[in-house]
Amino acid sequence: MTKKQSGRTKLLVLLGPTASGKTRLSLSLAQTYGGEIVSGDSMQVYRGMDIGTAKATPEERRLVPHHMIDILDPDEPFSVADFQETARREIQAIADRGRLPMVVGGTGLYIESLCYDYRFTEAGSDEAFREEQHRFALEHGAGALHTRLAATDPATAAKLHPNDTRRVIRALEVAHLTGVPLSEHLAGQTKEPLYDLCLVGLTMDRALLYERIERRVDQMMEEGLVQEVRRLREAGYADSLVSMQGLGYKEIAAYLRGELTLNDAVALLKKSTRRFAKRQLSWFRHMPDIHWVDVTEQVNFPQQLQIIHAIIAGKL
Structure with missing residues (x-):
């Protein structure tokens, strides 16, 4: 069954920082509950960006249907509002098939906007202002633009990576147009769930998480991350694209x-990914209703599954 007496669609959400083991658990849970997976990752929507986004492998996708993966070319714009609309359609279609929709990912804003009655500000746009901010970033660097946002809206700046120029500019634009920081607009959200939600969060010892991140980066390099990025650039995708600014x-x-040695690039990627995981956890900690499961002891996978099954039984 995919609905409760409330009439709301059941939705299982598995979230956690990068490299915490979501993919393995999600496949097991989907096979147990007749689920189909909706990616909650802001980068997996792009075709040709497989290794760096740690997409489920073709073999894994044959085991369980996956959605919101490979739906756009890297130069196509895709906002969180676009994600919300498209993913909600996928969730409804899965439920209509009598299957259990499952959202799996680590992009906190995307997942939160999907699960709750999350309405985006109707501030409109100011193209001249956007262009001005973009020129400022090109001239002074993304960090300087981020510092400008921190002075205007420190709460939003704390959640955005300095290199996420598009979202930094949008936050500045909202404040410019409305006189109210984006964080205050978002704080006014009621966050009423749109689904019968079961949110399961994965957590682990921070040192182990960082160790797993470093191993994942090394594995990406072995799998051909350099060749993947080279192919994208040769295909004409500019380094300035939002997609190409991803980790x-x-x-x-x-x-x-030629701006970094390969060793320095890998070291920077590991450092940036550790920081990203920290921001993910910070975002999730402020989300309501998450049932946290400690997966530090990887050898206890069967026991962790039992804990998650008990959580699901109590919610869905």
């Missing part, structure tokens, strides 16, 4: 431009 792509592109 892994930005650092390797800098190496390919």
